[in-house]
Amino acid sequence: MEWTLPQWGQLMTLFMIAIAMGMDAFSLGIGVGMRGILLRQAILVSITIGFFHTVMPLAGMVIGRVLGLFVEKIAVMVGGGLLIFLGVNMLYHARKQGEAGVLRDLASFWGIFLFSVSVSLDSLSAGLTLGLFEADTLLTMLLFGWMGMLMAGAGLLLGRRVGAWIGGYGEAVGGMILIGLGLRFLL
Template sequence: MELSLPQWGQLFTLLMIAIALGMDAFSLGVGVGVRGVLMRQVFAMSGIIGFFHIMMPLLGILIGHVLSSLVENIAVMAGGGLLCFLGGHMVVHALKGENESILSATTPGGILLFSFSVSLDSLSAGLSLGLFEADALVAASMFGIIGGLMNAAGLLLGRHVGTWIGEYGEAVGGIILILLGLRFLL
């Protein structure tokens, strides 16, 4: 089955949106990775981010027809605030010299919290897609696959850079998360 020119255009547009959404997951990955992560944590976080990047747009599409502008702004601000909070916690935690925290991206709860916070912008994308005739399953699948892969790349890059930074890796990662969160808020 061949695709028509408008269908190719739609796929290209969805790919560009997926890459834009994945950049946040990439940045999060670098910020978390500089602290040092194990390969199983890379797979876990990337898989969960991919899952959230699939589910959030689908949820957004479902509610997009009714609450589009209101929920979009709330979701973006909540995600930004959460990332600033998590980044600030990482910086304070690193300066105190503590080993492990409940909000660490290496704990199961931390992985879920970080994954959820960076995937909130996918909810906004879903809200926007709900207004167009985009194929929801194709869009959500692209968002999930690209988001998961970009997060894995960021985690691996951050892990590599973290060996250069040494003991300040967590503080640098926290600053990256704060900057990412501020981008959402401003």
């Protein structure tokens, strides 16, 4: 089966959004990894983040599709606005990262759970936006889950090796990608 141009466009757009969402997990992973984390903890945290990066967009997409039935005319504007809001929020947190610490208690189940949920909340909002646009659900879940897991793991492992100079840049790049995509939808 050969893909059409719109299908390729959707794949590339979802891939870029998945990378942007994964940047948050990557940058926070670096911060946590710099404070020292065991390899088995890094793997467990990465898998948990991947799980929540799969579930959160699904929940958001379901809500977005229901809302999309009622607000079809303004769905594109709302979706673009949400992406811009998420991007600005990520830039804000990248700037404040040095001041406010991230959840670092990854030795307990609840610590891992709360860290993974907090890192994945942006994916819920992105899923809401994608639900308004009626994006492919399975493709979104797979891309978000894998990218969240891989980027969180890469951040945790990289954080074990490098200094604090890279931490905030990953989240800032992700925020700029979301702002650019949001502007694309609005213009």
